[in-house]
């Protein structure tokens with residue numbers, strides 16, 4: 001699903017340039033649930049943003065579902081993001097004046113799905129994350145965990161090939177975190193490919209594979225026995 | 234781009250962001266409103282100027298006798314020039330194709346009495362055509378006629394206010410008044426748009442006044458009405474020929490500026506129209522400034538709107554919004570708000586103007602109005618430039634990378 005070869009990324013800051021990713025080689029198969037770990041500043045978010053086409057790589061190649069991601073103009077990048085990728089952010093990033101259902105339906109709007117179908121799908125995914133009753137509530141009326149579940153429903157609504165989550169539980173307490181992880185595991189069970197950035201070991205243990213980043217290189221990449229979050233819920 | 238879905242999305246952002254909508258809408262509406270009102274005031278000023286002149290006929294050249302200041306053909310300077318009936322006849326004989334009518338005017342002030350009421354009024358000896366020169370409007374009875382002149386009848390046409398002063402609520406027609414010791418029969422009452430002074434006058438046949446004053450044939454002024462089709466230059470040429478004619482006939486040095494005085498309404502009218510045009514220009518300039526201010530206002534608001542929405546736009550882009558759709562959303566929203574509020578401001582402005590009517594006459598603004606096409610043009614200009622103003626920040630917003638927009642501050 002994802003092939004990355006010799007990926008380099010540096011940020012220019014004035015005269016200095018900060019070499020953040022120094023040659024990453026890394027593949028992800030369909031249906032994997034990968035945790036990306038590492039200390040703060042190790043380049044986790046940078047890697048995820050490049051995978052998500054929110055940022056561009058400097059060197060190396062990136063192939064997503066057989067498509068080489070290279071020199072895309074903004075419009076193409078937007079279309080690929082919409083078709084291939086779903087995002088889950090630490091700070092949820094819901095649009096505050098739209099109801100839960102409208103937030104979930106938004107990626108479908110950009111897919112030019114008809115309104116009726118959008119509403120149906122939004123409700124279907126909200127039901128999956130257990131928030132059917134909250135469909136017409138504004139984000140400000142939801143708890144942190146609920147907001148993240150809306151964000152997950154939104155990420156899934158476009159039925160992307162890969163879900164990318166940057167510290168999805170970073171803003172949540174542990175019980176709520178496990179609920180969210182339970183949900184992510186269930187989505188993964190359905191065959192979805194998911195990458196999660198986290199620095200919480202217990203969250204990483206709930207994935208099927210852990211990739212360890214340090215100073216811009218992968219120092220460890222291992223498959224693990226998944227801990228089911230449902231045990232804690 | 235203009236699908237129903239798009240509009241629904243735009244309506245929602247407009248509805249859910251009332252303050253923003255209000256701010257930009259208010260700026261535009263106010264801009265257009267001030268423009269319309271100012272422009273209307275400009276037109277009102279011009280109306281007032283025109284009214285000043287419409288009170289009297291505009292094709293009039295008046296000749297006043299003066300005192301010579303230069304000797305000529307054996308005559309010493311300092312000689313008093315006088316007009317008489319033969320001058321009237323000569324003008325009529327020599328310039329018939331240029332003239333509509335000629336009337337003399339003799340001005341006096343007489344104590345006028347009716348029963349116990351008395352007052353001093355300006356009394357004018359005139360010919361019947363004087364009615365057109367002064368635009369005298371007969372309310373009842375009649376004006377002086379040819380027969381009055383021929384027979385030197387003691388008939389008088391009095392102003393509305395003279396009637397009110399002397400007769401109160403009673404009808405003056407048919408009554409006799411004492412004008413400077415002679416008894417005149419009132420045959421008509423008039424009104425005049427020129428104000429109170431012009432309605433406190435008494436018109437009598439000039440021949441009658443001459444008869445009373447020792448049967449002379451002098452007249453004070455000669456009022457010449459030229460054919461309007463002569464236009465401004467024709468009127469100026471006629472003025473010149475008449476002046477030459479008088480100077481020759483009265484033995485006045487051609488270079489003497491004081492032998493006779495001439496007042497040509499056409500000249501004054503032209504000057505006034507020029508002044509009015511300058512005023513209109515100034516007002517248009519100010520009004521144009523308001524539009525510019527409106528455009529600047531809407532640009533600032535658009536910059537603010539885009540800044541405020543940066544994060545939202547970042548989210549939208551992460552979810553697959555193309556740059557085109559980002560620009561489209563912002564632009565359509567801004568054009569929609571500008572259009573609605575622009576038209577609203579325009580309509581309110583027009584409503585204000587038409588409700589003002591004559592209430593600002595004291596400030597020289599009469600019946601202010603604006604051509605609908607001018608108002609619409611200004612509105613469209615503001616909408617277009619509002620759109621352009623929105624386009625620049627929208628384009629910048631569309632170019633912001635989503636990670637930059639989404640970065641937690």
Ligand SMILES: Nc1ncnc2c1ncn2[C@@H]1O[C@H](COP(=O)(O)OP(=O)(O)OP(=O)(O)O)[C@@H](O)[C@H]1O
Pocket residue numbers: 011012013018020038039040041042043044045046047199
């Ligand atoms: N847009 C940017 N411009 C300049 N430097 C950046 C930018 N984004 C990230 N960096 C730098 O790159 C390095 C890696 O950042 P990154 O966000 O990938 O770290 P991370 O592993 O996600 O850390 P954390 O766990 O704190 O989120 C950091 O030193 C950061 O300061």
Ligand SMILES: [Mg+2]
Pocket residue numbers: 044045046166
């Ligand atoms: Mg990070």
